[in-house]
Amino acid sequence: MKELVILSGKGGTGKTSLTSAFASLAGNMMLCDADVDAADLHLIMNPDIRETHDFAGGYEAQIIPDACTGCGQCMELCRFDAVKPVQDAGIFHINGLDCEGCGVCADLCPESAITFEEKICGQWFASGTRFGDMIHARLGIAEENSGRLVALVREEARKRVLAARIDILLTDGPPGIGCPVIASIGQANAVLIVTEPTVSGIHDMERVAQLAAHFKIPAMVCINKYDLNPDQARAIEVIAEKRNMAYVGKIPFDPAFTKAMIQCKTIMETHGDSPAATQIRQIWNRVMAHPAMKMDRLC
């Protein structure tokens, strides 16, 4: 099997629209939405959910008011400022939003007054779509451990890809360079960075490129909306070369992306003859011709 992770550094560069367009071109493929924090791929893929699983991503400590003697040890121990005194009650309370789930207070409370239970932080799904199967997830609001959920959906997708002898796994990666992104790229054949010709697009692309290099994952670059600033687009080509990343093409700004999105379709389905769609086909061919995409990576 092969896996391509589509990243952008900065959000809003068209990463998900492009991933969905690739899905319609890739043939025997599976999709993985690793952008669990703001998952959008399902809006285009309209998945038919076949399995739903809970994601127990962490723990939460809670003080049993009747058992607490108010010694204050938990507040002293908590490094995350999650424990606060309850006014005029002589006891303490844990704010779930701040609790990091380290369990130190629960382990060390002299009265065993703190419960420490696993909590459900989200859900993940296995679904069918018109292009192939898809593994995706939804992280609960304000939850931690999105990195772990990303690792889990990817592991699940990779397992199924192997079992079903699927050729390629297309992973829609999260934005940024922090824990979710790191969890999304390990062991992939390559990452494709979708950038735009803006100073911030370039800045963010370079941060992701450094991250990919740090983890030794081959990187390719394509430019979306290149005609918004052709000079910056050329600068991106130069940077790609300097950083030893394959430059695989550029897509013009095209409102058809948004129109397709509104119809819950890929641009290939609604505007298959548009200049943007033609470029996407070429980019796809170049991506698949990259040496890093030739190797089968067994997990």
Add this chain to the structure above:
Amino acid sequence: MIISIASGKGGTGKTTVATNLCASLDADLMLLDCDVEEPNAHLFLNPNITEEKKVNAPVPKVDLSLCTRCKKCMEICRYGAIAVAGKAVVTFPELCHSCGGCMVVCPEKAITETDRFIGTVETGSLGLPEGASFGQGLLDIGQVMAPPVIKQVRQLEGQKKLTIIDAPPGTSCPVIAAMKGTDFVLLVTEPTPFGLHDLTLAVEAVKLLDIPCGLVINRAGLGNDGVNNYAQKENIPILLEIPFDKRIASAYSKGELLVRALPEYKEIFKGLYTSIEALVNRKGAA
């Protein structure tokens, strides 16, 4: 007053709103870029950075000559960041959440803490408006813990009458770390199905924190009216709509402030601030 500027989805124009709001006001203010994974505000504001401070996270260091291999440290660690393996005690600093548990439980006092570099906080001044100050966090490449860097940037709060925070995208822990305790959340979205979907998640997060919020719709006219309908239904005031305009896109691509390329926007951003002030005062009075 502290205003945080957030968006469920990245790339909606959050930084455009933060930087242009900042550059339009004559107030005594500071801008803090808390999007520590991809800080962009500096590209538009060109701050004069005068100070750089390292952000470190404490991680355990074991003195093997004191250690009896009792495994208590390994038992309390919920993150698999410390392990006793035969004669060795191995730490995995990249997994450590710096909870300090191992150090507290070690009966032999064999564990001390050492600093692990995770990022940088830079501070400086802005030319526009004059006397304004600037701060930003930068997560080091390959590091996973954004919230401690964000918290460090937010230590700068309160030095000025108005603080504008550029928050990271999404709805998970880093965003919460950037929005928590602010007086107002300005949500920036675009009028597309993706924008709407991610906006609904961001609104849930804001509700959880119980902070008043308002909406800026960027690239208005490019999508459909799903976002407007949602805002009406949820009673979220739409404070500003910025139309899709190639001149704006082109200025943005060059790192030019919108208020510089199209000066008529200065009054518009001033008006935005006035509406936010009114909403915050109303909440205060209620």
